[in-house]
Amino acid sequence: MLNDIKKILKARDKNLIEDICEREGEVDKLYFLIVRQLKKAVESQRIANKLGLSSKKDCLGYRMVVKSLERIGDHIRSIAENCRGLDIPPENYDILADKVLELFESSMIAFFKKDVSSTDIIFENFRKLDRIFHQYYERNFTSRKGIPRALLKQRILDSFARIAHYSTNISEITINMSI
Numbered sequence: 001m002l003n004d005i006k007k008i009l010k011a012r013d014k015n016l017i018e019d020i021c022e023r024e025g026e027v028d029k030l031y032f033l034i035v036r037q038l039k040k041a042v043e044s045q046r047i048a049n050k051l052g053l054s055s056k057k058d059c060l061g062y063r064m065v066v067k068s069l070e071r072i073g074d075h076i077r078s079i080a081e082n083c084r085g086l087d088i089p090p091e092n093y094d095i096l097a098d099k100v101l102e103l104f105e106s107s108m109i110a111f112f113k114k115d116v117s118s119t120d121i122i123f124e125n126f127r128k129l130d131r132i133f134h135q136y137y138e139r140n141f142t143s144r145k146g147i148p149r150a151l152l153k154q155r156i157l158d159s160f161a162r163i164a165h166y167s168t169n170i171s172e173i174t175i176n177m178s179i
Contacts, residue, residue: 001076002101002163008083009094020080027073034066061177065111068166068173072104075159082155090153096136099129100160100167107167111174119171126168133161
């Protein structure tokens with residue numbers, strides 16, 4: 001879905017915006033399904049083993065990651081909806097989307113590989129990205145393209161920032177699950 005956001009930011013595709021909004025509903029359903037499965041795994045080691053969980057305590061980490069993914073889906077939908085209100089895509093936001101996507105993918109790869117050593121790089125990349133966010137915020141506030149446009153761009157920036165934060169949360173969970 002983040003890849004589709006990049007496409008929307010380059011050229012407003014109304015069909016793609018609607019598609020993202022629909023898919024986010026599917027993400028919510030998947031979230032609730034996984035939470036139900038994790039609850040059952042906590043109740044039964046047999047079910048935990050069936051799900052490939054070596055320990056019931058891993059359920060908490062997976063539950064937190066799944067919640068972060070669900071929230072990321074919410075913010076992707078928010079970005080799409082806010083793009084709907086813009087007459088032209090915001091300049092260079094597709095570059096920002098690339099950086100956020102890279103951070104997210106790195107976090108997920110580290111999580112699935114249980115690669116704690118790469119989390120330091122992820123946190124450093126987040127700090128760099130945070131400085132870039134501040135540049136975008138500053139440019140947005142000094143722009144003379146109108147308050148409604150600035151507010152929509154601000155909401156998009158806020159959602160990208162939240163996605164980046166959730167990505168680093170996943171890296172923290174990777175560390176915690178290794179202990």
